[in-house]
Amino acid sequence: MTFTRPSEAVQQSLFPTPATATSVEEMTFPETYTGLAGFHKYWGKKPTESLAYLIENCTGEGDIVLDPFLGSGLVSRECLTRNRRFIGIDINPFAVEHTSFLLNLPSKKEYYQALTEIEQSAAEQINTAYKTSDNRIASHYLWEKGNIVSIWIKPETGRNRIEIEPSPKDVDYFLSYQNYQAKHFRDLRFFTNSRINVRPGMSVRDIFTGRAIRNIDLLIESVSNYPLHLKRALLLTLTSASGQMSNMVFAIKNRSNCRKNAKAGKTEVGSWVIGFWLPDTHFEINVWNCFKNRANKLLKSLPEQRETSFTISKDPESVDVSDYKAWLINSDCRTALGKMPSETVSFVCTDPPHSDRVPYLELSELWNSLLGYTVDFEREIVVSNAKERRKSKSSYNSEMTEFFMETSRVLKSYGFIALYFNARDEESWRYLKCIEKISDSLKFVGSFPIVYSAASVVQDNRKGAMKNDYVLVYQKRLADSRHQLPKAFTDIPGWSSQFPKKSGSKSK
């Protein structure tokens, strides 16, 4: 069997029930994303230690925490394992799906069982598509300018791959799948965005080979009859592996021996990170192997027992957390917040879209297509390079102001908003600087830098960008402006009652 048996897997609990409070040191020097937090890519994940520290110090048990820009949803478990109730909103269906997965994990055993069944029912059929002219199963095809130039095969024993030259038969075999039409996922919708290398009319056929599309269809069919929580975990395993299944995996050539195990002059396999770049020299990787590798990674992080304690509602019409521990809503947050009663939430902990940094819906289009979701691009708050979307800095500022006003209405008096933020230009900070002029109850109380972000892949490296993200803290205060701040804030290294400022610029 090719999956790691549960008994052999190391239990890596990312979300242990906290025995002791999170210290300010842990928050300041967080660990990197491992276990469940590292399983699926999402751009702009925030370290769980800082989320935990803020939740512990801004709320008590039973309080409601709101994240209106959920993303991967890591904050949800930080709340629920600390007995806080949680409302999470995101316009991206993928984000709500991933959070539902985190709150309804299958057990290691049932996931393993499902994988072995899928292996029996689908692996052979998928592998047939990668049969070489000498009847072996290819693991990788190296493509150069539209031609297969090398085929890699995993040896039965040992680690060294076998490389063979493609024969005309291998090319014919590839071509026999090339006109395959996807049955189980929708085609992509793109705008003209050179920043992520997409254009209208670009389709799944530009991103995957016909045989990859056929094999992805087979995987979707093979997971379709499992109970919802298991099917979700299996589909997210597929989306998580989809970048490696595509034509976007670049080949690293002639790298000097700078990395352990990397032999000078040898071709190495890159990994898909962000955007839709289709390099001339790229790999086509066996879809079953991609799925199996991700599945084995997830298997290591799943709990021994299925958790049943996190009851989730997804009804966007009547938000009522009295009967539920978590409420997840796939919608524009301004619309969803508009349906919530005033003064219900004790703490808002969120990482909103940072102006033009990451166009989340455009980047998640591949995953949403595989999951079969359609997307509300109209209501996304973002600044996009795609001009036809008309998502400018000015509309961004007014939409974020709308969001802030609704959030402040649902926040209880003396409740805090902790907002993770960074943007390159002054204009994108405008709404934050104006809040106090528009709202008579929200007060900016201070900010602190999030040091980890300097090394993050999605940190903005363009000219003028700030090195760190910041957490900006606001409090809903009525007339009483002398309210004391908890020491937990002022203890944080770098805490300042000033707005973050760019080096060289004057603070306002």
Ligand SMILES: C[S@@+](CC[C@H](N)C(=O)[O-])C[C@H]1O[C@@H](n2cnc3c(N)ncnc32)[C@H](O)[C@@H]1O
């Ligand atoms: C910076 S990301 C959050 C990332 C998150 N901290 C994580 O750990 O993955 C911002 C999120 O805002 C969402 N978003 C954008 N416009 C929205 C809107 N109008 N309503 C709700 N969510 C929206 C995006 O889909 C994206 O997931």
